[in-house]
Structure formats: structure tokens, C-alpha cells
Amino acid sequence: MRYSEMLLPTTKETPSDAEIASHQLMLRAGLIRKLAGGIYSYLPLGYRVIRKVENIIREEMDRAGAQEVFLPAVQPAELWMESGRWNMYGKELLRFKDRHNRNYCIGPTHEEVITALVRDEIQTYRQLPLNLYQIQTKFRDEIRPRFGTMRSREFGMKDAYSFDATEEGAEDSYRKMFDAYNRIFERCGLHFRPVEADSGNIGGSFSHEFMVTADSGEDAMVHCTACPYAANLEKAECSRPEGETVTDDDSLPLEEVHTPDVRTIEEVCAFLDVSPSDVVKTMIFMSDDTPVAALVRGDEEINEVKLRNYLKSDRLELAMDDTILEVTGSPRGFAGPIGIKCRIIADYSLLNIKNFVVGGNRENYHIQNCNTPRDFKISEYADLRVIREGDVCPRCGETIRIVRGIEVGHVFKLGLKYSKAMKAMFLDRDGKEKYMVMGCYGIGVGRTVAACIEQSHDENGIIWPMAIAPYHVIITPVNMNDEAISRTAEELYRGLVSAGIQVILDDRDERAGVKFKDADLIGIPLRITIGSKGIAEGVTEVKFRKSGTVEKVPITAVVDYISDILVDA
RNA sequence: CGGGAUGUGGCCCAGCCUGGUAGGGCACUGCGUUCGGGACGCAGGAGUCGCGCGUUCAAAUCGCGCCAUCCCGACCA
Numbered sequence: 001m002r003y004s005e006m007l008l009p010t011t012k013e014t015p016s017d018a019e020i021a022s023h024q025l026m027l028r029a030g031l032i033r034k035l036a037g038g039i040y041s042y043l044p045l046g047y048r049v050i051r052k053v054e055n056i057i058r059e060e061m062d063r064a065g066a067q068e069v070f071l072p073a074v075q076p077a078e079l080w081m082e083s084g085r086w087n088m089y090g091k092e093l094l095r096f097k098d099r100h101n102r103n104y105c106i107g108p109t110h111e112e113v114i115t116a117l118v119r120d121e122i123q124t125y126r127q128l129p130l131n132l133y134q135i136q137t138k139f140r141d142e143i144r145p146r147f148g149t150m151r152s153r154e155f156g157m158k159d160a161y162s163f164d165a166t167e168e169g170a171e172d173s174y175r176k177m178f179d180a181y182n183r184i185f186e187r188c189g190l191h192f193r194p195v196e197a198d199s200g201n202i203g204g205s206f207s208h209e210f211m212v213t214a215d216s217g218e219d220a221m222v223h224c225t226a227c228p229y230a231a232n233l234e235k236a237e238c239s240r241p242e243g244e245t246v247t248d249d250d251s252l253p254l255e256e257v258h259t260p261d262v263r264t265i266e267e268v269c270a271f272l273d274v275s276p277s278d279v280v281k282t283m284i285f286m287s288d289d290t291p292v293a294a295l296v297r298g299d300e301e302i303n304e305v306k307l308r309n310y311l312k313s314d315r316l317e318l319a320m321d322d323t324i325l326e327v328t329g330s331p332r333g334f335a336g337p338i339g340i341k342c343r344i345i346a347d348y349s350l351l352n353i354k355n356f357v358v359g360g361n362r363e364n365y366h367i368q369n370c371n372t373p374r375d376f377k378i379s380e381y382a383d384l385r386v387i388r389e390g391d392v393c394p395r396c397g398e399t400i401r402i403v404r405g406i407e408v409g410h411v412f413k414l415g416l417k418y419s420k421a422m423k424a425m426f427l428d429r430d431g432k433e434k435y436m437v438m439g440c441y442g443i444g445v446g447r448t449v450a451a452c453i454e455q456s457h458d459e460n461g462i463i464w465p466m467a468i469a470p471y472h473v474i475i476t477p478v479n480m481n482d483e484a485i486s487r488t489a490e491e492l493y494r495g496l497v498s499a500g501i502q503v504i505l506d507d508r509d510e511r512a513g514v515k516f517k518d519a520d521l522i523g524i525p526l527r528i529t530i531g532s533k534g535i536a537e538g539v540t541e542v543k544f545r546k547s548g549t550v551e552k553v554p555i556t557a558v559v560d561y562i563s564d565i566l567v568d569a
Numbered sequence: 570c571g572g573g574a575u576g577u578g579g580c581c582c583a584g585c586c587u588g589g590u591a592g593g594g595c596a597c598u599g600c601g602u603u604c605g606g607g608a609c610g611c612a613g614g615a616g617u618c619g620c621g622c623g624u625u626c627a628a629a630u631c632g633c634g635c636c637a638u639c640c641c642g643a644c645c646a
Contacts, residue, residue, distance in 0.1 A: 012595065012607060013581045017639050037638070092644070109646090143570080143644065157646055209646090218645090410646060444646030478605050513606040520606090531605055541605095 001471070003506040007044050010518050020216045022453035023148030025462050029522045038145025038153035040446075045522060048470035049449050050156065054135050056187050056467065057158050057443060064180040066131040066160050071113045073137060077103030079112040083421045094141045106139040111418050111440060114161045118436070119424035125165040128426060128436070129173055133160035135445065149446035150406065150454075151218070156445035163419075163436040165428060170413060170437035174206055177411050177441045181210050184443065185408065189465025190452055192408065195221045196231040198305050206413030206439075211405030212451040221405050222387055226398035233402065234305040236387040237394040240348045252355050252369035259366045263333025265298045268366060272357060275299070279357040280350060280370070282335040284324050284342070287313035291327050291342045293335070295378070297349035298357075300385040310345065310382050334359040336367060337376045344376075347384040406451040407444075414438040462523030463546050466569040473503040473562055474524040478512040478531040488555060489530045492540070495559045501566065520545065526565065528558060 009030040018024040026032045031046030042050055058068065077095070080086035085093075086105075094106045107113065114132060122130065135158045145153050162173035178194065185192045190212050197209040209232055211221050223230040231237070262271045268279055279298030284291055285307065292311065296302050308316040321332055327342045328335045336359030337344055355369045372378055391400045418424065419435040428434045449468070456463045466472065473496060477489035486507075493505040504524065506515045512531075519527050529541040539552045542561065553561045 009579090009596095011580060016575085016581070019640070034638090090644085138646080140645070144640095144642090146640080151645080155646070159646085407646065442646050447646060476605090481604080511604055511606090511608065513604090513608080516606045518607085529605075533605085 001504050003474075003504055004508050006504070008522070009043070010521055012517075018148065020147050020150070020454065021457055022150065022216075022450040025453050025457055025521070026148055026450065029462055032149060034148075038142060038151070040149055040152055040154075045470045046449075049464070049468055050445055052468040052470070053188060053445055053448055054156075054158070057135065057184055057445070060180045060184045060187070061133050061158070061160060063183075064131070064176045066133045066162075066177075066180075069114075069132045069134050071107070071110050071117075071134055071136065073107050073139070074104055075107050075110075075113055077105065079116055079422075080105060083112050083115075083418060085112070092140050092142065094139050107136075108138055108140040109440075109442075110134070110136070110159055111161065111414070111438075112422070115418045115422045115424050115438070118161075118163055119419075119422060122163065122424075122426055122436070125426055125428050128163055128165045129169050131160060131162040131173060131177075133158060133441075147216075147218075148450060150450045152446065155447070158443040158445060160441040162439040162441070163424070164438075165426065165434070165436070167437055170415075170439055171206070174411060174413050174439050177439065178208060181409050181411060181441070181443070185210055185212070185448075187467050188448060188452060189456070189467055190408070190448070191455060193221070193223065193230050193405070195223070195405075196235050197410065198232060198235045198309070206411075208411050209407045210409035210411075210443075212408050212448075212455060213403055213405050214451060214454045215404050216454055217404040217406040219405050219407050220402055222400050222402050224393035224396060224398055225401055227393060227396040229393050229395040233387065234303060236400070238348065238383050238385055238387050239392055239394045239397070240381070240383070241351050250354070251371045251374060254370065254375055255368045256360055256362075256365055257368055258364060259360075260364045262364075262366070268357060269298070272366070272368065274357060277353070278355070280337070280353075282328075282337055282340070282359055284319040284327055284335055285316055286319050286323060287311045287316050291319055291323050293327070293337060293340055293342050293344045294384055295337055295344060295346040295350055296385050297347065297353065300347065300349050300388075302347070302384055303386045306382075306384050307345070310384065328359070328361045330359075330361050330363045330365075334361060334363055334365060336361050336370075337378075338367065338370070339376075343380075344378060345380045345382055345384065346378040348381055349385055350378065351381065406447065406454065408448045408451050409441075409443040411441045412439060414440055457523075460517070461521035464523040464525055466525050466566070469502075469523065469525050471502045471504045471524050472566055473501055473526045473528060474519045474522075475503060475505045475528045475530065476512070476515045476519055477506065478515070478529065480507060480509050482532060484535050485530050485532060488535055488540075492528065492530070492555070492558060496562065499559050499563055501559075501562060526562065528562075 011028050014024050015027045018027055030043055032040045032042055034040055077086055096104055138157045139154050142153050145151055164170040164173055192210055192212045194208045194210050197207040220233040222236040259271055262268055265276050265279055269276055276298035281296050281298050283294045283302055294302050294307055324332050354371050358367050358370045360367050389402045393400050416435045419438055424436045425433045453462050475489050475493055477485045480486050496503040525545050527543045534540050539554050540558055542551045542553050
């Protein structure tokens with residue numbers, strides 16, 4: 001393609017409403033333009049990258065045995081009422097009425113549509129397993145879209161759905177997708193890590209997120225420094241400490257202390273001159289409609305996802321003030337386990353501590369030198385806290401580290417959730433009707449592109465990995481008015497094009513500096529510079545965007561030289 | 570939705586406090602010079618100052634309301 005004919009509006013200045021590198025560079029390099037909040041147009045260069053990623057996804061999905069379909073974006077409300085999500089999904093689901101006043105939504109995801117399709121078309125176990133995928137525009141009316149295509153409202157997503165006759169089959173489908181995702185992100189040149197993720201209400205332990213490591217990532221994940229263990233922060237398990245040696249030795253007598261207006265852990269520590277690890281936090285939650293007290297050491301945080309999973313509750317939230325008063329007999333800030341009127345669950349961090357401070361269950365009082373089981377009994381210990389940097393790995397015992405990441409993919413074993421709700425059944429070998437076992441698997445296409453830039457750029461611009469670069473090569477004639485230069489550039493351009501190489505010829509009548517800056521900004525992996533000095537020697541310069549290294553290559557050998565590089569890549 | 574900020578040619582911003590002629594840089598058009606890391610000169614085109622109402626002789630500037638955008642918290646690919 002000739003640069004002079006392309007819609008490729010690069011800018012020197014950084015748009016003021018872009019915060020992170022990938023968003024700034026996507027705007028500056030002319031990949032995207034914003035139409036409205038969280039809604040973006042892809043320009044030619046940006047769309048080429050999208051298509052490259054999509055094609056990698058297609059190849060790997062096809063290779064894994066999935067078949068591509070294309071489902072409607074507009075979906076009737078009845079389907080969503082069937083699954084129960086019309087009322088559950090909330091404001092993120094964009095709803096509207098047609099001219100007949102019928103309710104519709106724009107699909108934020110396609111479980112309903114695919115399940116309805118498959119239940120009508122599949123009757124027997126002989127037709128299973130089945131894995132269908134599509135690459136389609138989704139709309140989620142996000143509370144707060146941000147970071148360009150990283151979290152937009154309208155976005156391209158690959159979503160796949162597997163249907164199996166058995167649990168084992170579903171696990172096999174899951175594993176195939178897991179493997180395919182690894183290949184996809186590897187081919188996109190990303191540094192990523194599959195991490196164990198919370199599977200929430202839906203149950204089962206089969207959920208992994210594919211996280212691209214990036215400091216600007218919105219998610220936190222943990223990984224072990226020694227073994228392959230990696231998990232989403234909210235999922236990461238904390239080991240039960242060794243050796244429960246709680247005895248009454250060196251126990252001091254219980255002591256109620258007046259602590260006027262002292263509520264938070266910090267205030268308690270300052271007031272009583274103790275450290276947070278000598279205090280026990282008592283937090284009152286409402287699990288569905290039942291109050292529960294969760295205990296954790298003062299220097300730790302409660303992980304609400306773990307607590308919810310432990311309790312198997314559908315809804316979990318911090319209790320309101322009136323509940324706290326009812327359960328503890330005191331206002332917020334003084335809750336303690338002694339004499340409390342609800343179920344008590346203690347985090348493992350409560351093992352092995354003694355003479356600790358607890359709330360007094362009485363306004364403006366705390367209790368010191370509390371010990372178990374002397375002063376109150378803990379019948380349930382569980383892993384309830386948020387893991388911390390430096391904790392021990394739950395698998396191997398080595399050190400845990402926390403890093404930030406961008407979730408680009410998610411694989412999920414759905415089980416029977418949708419097949420039951422929507423009656424997706426088949427006739428098994430034994431002549432009995434059974435529910436299909438489902439899985440769903442998503443990849444954010446635009447987010448993957450943004451994540452790639454986030455991970456691969458420098459102060460001059462984007463550095464595309466060869467596999468998803470919009471073009472492989474850019475030819476930069478330093479002066480179009482120099483007859484020898486422009487002729488050589490034209491000839492080389494024709495040579496590369498006929499060799500099937502994706503190339504831009506920067507035929508603009510611009511100074512060399514401008515062309516170099518733009519070439520760096522848009523991140524083309526290879527740049528061929530053609531100048532009069534080189535022509536005199538019969539060579540061109542091939543510069544590698546990533547390493548910055550420059551090779552002098554004879555003009556006659558450039559096409560072969562480039563072809564070889566691309567074959568290796 | 571709550572908290573904070575911003576809205577001025579396509580882009581980045583000044584002007585607002587202290588009301589009176591809309592300004593700079595980038596980009597764009599023409600001519601000339603220049604030509605290997607975002608050149609220079611001259612001449613030009615381009616703006617309902619987010620929208621509405623109000624205060625005032627007079628509003629980009631002051632007041633009120635609305636809208637939009639961005640950042641920080643609960644959702645998610």
C-alpha cells in the first residue's frame with residue numbers, strides 16, 4: 001500500500017483524554033477514533049491488526065475442532081426471560097423495544113441464543129460433542145468504560161460454547177479450549193499466564209483466566225516463584241498454617257478496656273499500643289438472609305469471594321448497622337466474637353495467636369488478652385483472607401508474588417446452568433433424556449490488541465510482533481524528489497508486493513525525519529531505508545523496529561532477505 | 570451512581586480570577602527555500618468559545634440548570 005493513499009492519521013501530540021500507553025498509541029498511530037463513550041471506530045491500520053488476531057483465533061479454534069457460526073446481535077427478551085437473566089443481568093444489558101413494542105436487547109454474550117439453537121438441532125448423544133464459536137460485536141453498557149478498547153462498551157469478542165454428553169466429555173472440551181487459548185496468545189506474541197479463577201455461583205472448579213502481565217492491568221493475580229501455581233487474587237488460596245498449638249499457657253486474664261470512639265484497627269492499635277497482628281477483626285456479613293461473623297487477624301483482609309464460596313451463598317454483603325446492633329448488641333466498630341449471636345467462621349490466621357484484642361460487643365469497649373478456646377469457641381476454621389505478597393504458595397510452600405494483569409480470555413465450565421434453564425436435552429445411549437454439559441470460552445479481540453501494545457512499545461511508539469503487525473515492512477525513501485531514490489523504492493516495492501509481502505511504501509513528499517517518526521509510531525517490524533549514500537554503494541538499510549539493529553543489505557538481495565525473515569517468524 | 574476534574578478551529582492548549590477586538594502551537598491550502606530522525610519564510614482557509622436560561626449597555630469570562638468527556642471506587646472479555 002502507498003502511504004500517500006492511506007487513511008493513516010498519525011498525531012504528534014498525545015490526546016488529553018487517553019491515560020494509558022496503549023490507548024494513547026492507538027489514537028496517535030491512527031488505529032482508532034472515538035465515536036462516543038466506550039465506542040470506537042477502527043481505522044484501516046487498526047482493523048488490519050484486529051483481523052490478524054481474529055484469523056489466528058479462527059485457525060486455532062478450527063484446529064481444536066470448533067465450528068464458526070454467526071449469531072444475531074439483537075436478541076428477543078423471551079430468551080433472556082427463559083434463562084432468568086432478563087431480570088438478573090442489570091443495567092449492563094442494553095434493552096430496547098421495536099415498533100411493535102416488543103422487548104429486545106443487544107447481546108452482551110450469547111449463551112441464550114446458542115443454547116436455544118443447539119437444543120432445537122441436537123437430539124442424540126451421537127451428535128455430541130459440539131463446539132460452536134463466533135467472532136462478534138458485543139455490547140455491554142459498562143458503568144465506566146475506560147482505557148480505550150481495553151474496557152469499551154461495544155467490543156469484538158470471540159465466544160465459543162461447547163456441548164457435551166458427559167462430565168468427562170465437558171472436561172475434555174475444556175482442556176482443548178485451554179490448549180487452544182495458550183496457542184492463540186502465544187502466536188500473538190504476548191507474555192501471558194493462565195490463572196485459576198473464581199467460578200462464582202455457577203460451581204465447579206473449572207475456570208481459568210488468561211492474563212497478560214502489565215502494570216497498567218486492572219486485575220491482580222498471584223503466582224508462585226517456584227512452581228506453576230497462578231491464580232486470580234480473589235481465587236488464590238492461603239495455606240492452613242502448620243501446627244495448631246493453641247494452649248492456655250501464658251494466657252493473661254481477660255480485660256475489658258474503655259476505648260472511646262476507637263473503631264478501626266488503626267485506631268485500636270494506636271490506642272492500646274499493640275500491632276495489627278495482635279487484634280482480631282470481626283466482620284458481620286449478611287449471607288442471603290442470615291447474619292454471619294467472619295474473623296480475621298487485624299493485619300489481614302477478608303476475601304469476600306472466598307467467604308461467599310465457603311458459605312455457598314447467592315448473595316453476600318456487609319451487614320447494615322441495624323443487623324450489627326442486633327447481633328452484637330453494639331454499634332458498628334465494636335463487634336467481637338465473645339457472646340455474639342450468630343455463626344462464627346474464623347480465618348486460618350486465627351490459629352496460633354493468643355492474648356489478642358477483640359471488640360467488646362459494647363459501645364466504646366474492646367477486650368484484651370482474649371484466647372481460644374478459653375474465652376469463646378471457634379467451630380469453623382476456613383481460608384477467608386486475601387493472599388499477600390510474600391505468603392507461601394498453597395501448592396509447594398515457596399514464596400508468592402502478586403503482579404498486575406489484563407484479562408484477555410476466560411475459559412469456563414458452565415455445567416448444566418443454561419441447559420437446565422433452557423431445557424437443552426439429548427437422548428443418551430441408554431434411552432434417557434439428559435441435559436447437555438456446557439462450557440463457554442471468550443476472548444476480547446480489541447482488548448488483546450490493546451494488551452499487546454501495552455506490553456510491546458517504547459517511547460517512539462508501538463512495536464508490533466510480526467504475527468499481528470498490520471504490515472510487515474515499510475519502505476522509507478528519504479527523499480522522493482531524488483530520481484534514483486524514488487525509482488529504487490518503487491522497484492523494491494513492486495518486488496516485495498509480488499513476493500506476497502505486506503508492505504507500505506512511504507511515498508509521501510515528507511522529510512526523512514517525519515517518515516522515520518511515523519514508521520516507529522505505527523510499529524512496523526521492518527523498515528527499509530533508501531537513501532543516496534546507500535544507492536551509491538548498492539545497498540539498502542534494513543532496520544528492526546524491536547531491537548533497533550540495522551543491517552546493510554544489497555538492493556538486489558532485499559526481497560529474499562525479507563522473505564527469509566518472515567518465513568522464520 | 571457517588572467523589573474529583575475538564576469542555577475554546579481537526580489535535581494540544583492560553584485567555585476566564587479582574588466582563589468590552591477570540592489567540593498561540595501542531596495539522597491544512599498556495600508559493601519559495603530546505604531534504605537521513607517530527608525544517609524555515611511569506612501568504613491564506615478554518616471557531617455556534619459544549620448546550621440552554623439568566624445577570625449586564627456588553628458574557629468564552631459572572632450565576633443557575635443540563636449535556637458530554639476523563640480520572641478514582643462496585644461489574645467484566
